Amino acid sequence: QEHLVESGGGLVQAGGSLNLSCTQSGLIYSIGAMGWYRQAPGKQRELVAEIYTGGSTDYTDSVKGRFTVSRDSAGNRVNLQMNSLRPEDTAVYYCHFQNRLRHYWGQGTQVTVSA
Secondary structure: OOOEEEEOOEEEEOOOOEEEEEEEOOOOOOOOEEEEEEEOOOOOOEEEEEEEOOOOEEEOHHHOOOEEEEEOOOOOEEEEEEOOOOHHHOEEEEEEEEOOOOEEEOOOEEEEEEO
């Protein structure tokens, strides 16, 4: 069964760093995009960062210059390096893989940034 396993969330003070990692089961093929979304309480899920097959990336404006998304060449793992974290980055972060057939989501990992 295809699934995604996330790790690396936690509690950090403002200005600190965290690294999120997501590994797939190996059953997801022809991946076009890999990345991270987040959902804060009372808000809609939003794109944080995505990396595409050719290596291009997308970031939401609020994380540009602070977060970096990367992937391995096999398409099995995607990371999110988060620096200079702010309280407004507090949310549940979801790993996301996409191929031509569907979207795949991780179970979510909590990131909490204290002021």
